Amino acid sequence: MKYTALNAEELRDMLMAGASALGRHKEEVNSLNVFPVPDGDTGTNMNLTVEAANREMAKHKSPTIKDVADSLSMGSLMGARGNSGVILSQIFRGLARGLADAESITPSVLAAALQMGAETAYKAVIKPVEGTILTVAKSAAKAAAKAARAKDLNTMMAQVLQEANTTLEHTPEYLPVLKQAGVVDAGGKGLCYIFEGWIDFLEGRSVFDTPVVTDEKPALVDGIDDADLKFSYCTEFLVTGDDLQEDVFRRELEKHGDSLVVVGTSGLIKVHVHTNNPGLVLDFALSQGKELQDIKIDNMRYQHREALPQQVPPAEAKLNGVVTVAAGAGMEEIFKSMGADYVVPGGQTMNPSTEDFVQAIKEIIAQRIFILPNNKNILMAAQQAAEVIDKPVVVIPTKTIPQGLAALLSYSPDEEDLAYLEEAMQEGLSKVKTGQVTFAVRNSVFDGQPIAEGNI
The missing domain is CATH 3.30.70.100 (Alpha-Beta Plaits)
Incomplete structure (x- = not known):
């Protein structure tokens, strides 16, 4: 069957078929991921983005084309994850603008919408980089424009996919990091799979969600380590x-x-x-x-290191290590200068999770770990992390930044007596009196005195 035009439900089914194709190949796309950060999550992020768009489109039982277009745009924006997912959401946003007012989706309408998708994505990125999903989207749009007078969507999309794949193969010529790793751009590959899914629908091929099992190993680039991440x-x-x-x-x-x-x-x-x-x-x-x-x-440094095979023997573990919590580069520098090994970003309005603490502990090569949460709302997450780690972890219940600093003054990285060191740090923080100034987030009453929202 050849489609000369699509109605609203057919358009939705075609878009969902694209999402399904990407989902089946997401692990392969992950394995290609070396730019902008080699953290192996491009396929996952793009898949989460299209799944969010699918959920939004599925809310309409008898949609109009505008319903489908608006849902595609809003769903992908709300669900966009990662650099690749956000850019994909902007391709969809432009595509949706080009489709929204159409009575039916003909080759010329889809071609114009693909052009709007590429243009919108380029405008959204502050410093567009060629050799990425942007380049593939632009080439696909140009191919669509050339094929806009095709008699059916099947013919047009076949030419679009052919040009997209050709451009994808040339992405290593734009980005040396791709050539060094021997891979094509991951985001561009994901977009090609979306186009393949569209063609699957147009050709009447079975669209299923069984993931493709790949033997691909994550792409590794010699000479790239977390120190290269700015x-x-x-x-x-x-x-x-x-x-x-x-x-x-x-x-x-x-x-x-x-x-x-x-x-x-x-x-x-x-x-x-x-x-x-x-x-x-x-x-x-x-x-x-x-x-x-x-x-x-x-934490992209952590993600990158997790993706790499163990290539060197682990360093000899030191005796004690410290994880603390603070917001801002200034406080991080102060804590590290006083002996903290890892500063988890956080504070009153940004409470780290148990997983954040677990990851921080794993980053420190030490036999024993002390955690300084520096906020009573963070204390429980720190304690839960201590319970799941298979080495001694002591949570010093610091509730403020000054208490954390005071505890560090009593810390000794080489002290062998764990109980003595814990007692010394506890004693240090107990001597600190802290006052804090904040803004009221809502109207309330305290000790009979009215407090208005915004009061200091």
Whole structure:
């Protein structure tokens, strides 16, 4: 069967078939991932993005084309994960704009929409890099424009996929890191699988969700280690507000990192950035909007090291190590200068999880670990981490930054007597009196005195 045009339900089925094809091959896409960070999650992030779009599209039982387009755009924006997922969401956003007002989806309509998708994605990225999913999307759009007068969508999409695959094979010529690893761009490969899924639907082939089992090993690049990563934390979130300005976010956040993508509307913005100070990024976002949603912070250095095989014998473990919690580069530097081995980003408005502590502990090559949570809301997560680690972990119940600093003054990295060291650190923090100033987040009454929202 050849499709000269699609109605709303057929359009939705075609888009979902693309998501299904990507899902079947996500592990293969993961194995190609070496740019911008070799952390092996491009396929997963793209798949989570299209799954979110699918869930949104599935809400309409008898959709119009505009319903499908709007759901594709909003679902992918809300569910976008990682650099590749955010860029894919912008391809879908432009695609949706090109489809929304159509009465039916003909080759010329889809070709124009693919062009809008590529253009929207390029505009969303502060510093577009060729040899990535962007390049593949642009080539696909050009091929679609050339085939826009095709008699059916099957013919047009076959030409689109052929050009997309050809461009994909040339991506190592743009990015030396791809050539060095002997792979093509992971995001571009994921987009090609989406186009394959569209063709599966148009050709009437069975569309199923069984994942393809691949023998591919994660792509490794000699000479690349976590020291080559300029920024440590992949940070992404949604921020809501009444008059959010994308250009304001871009100007401020590009000071704090790279791989910056800022997309959305005046009421909802999606941010993706690689930074060394996720706390500063989140604080700025809160200063511009009402609330943050779907916050996700990944330690890319850790992810990269986890993806690498053990190539050198592990270093000899030292006796004691310290994990502490603080927000901002300044406090991190102070804690490390006083003997802390690992500073987990966090504080009153950003509480680390148990997993954050477990990962931090694994980063330290030491026989015993002391944790300084520096906040009563973080204490329980630290204690849970201590329970799941198979070596001695002592949680010193510091509730403030000054208490954490005082405990470190009594810390000795070479002290063999664990009980003595714990007692000394406990005694150090007990001598500290801390006062804190904050803003009231809502109207309330304390000791008979009214407190208004915003009061200090």
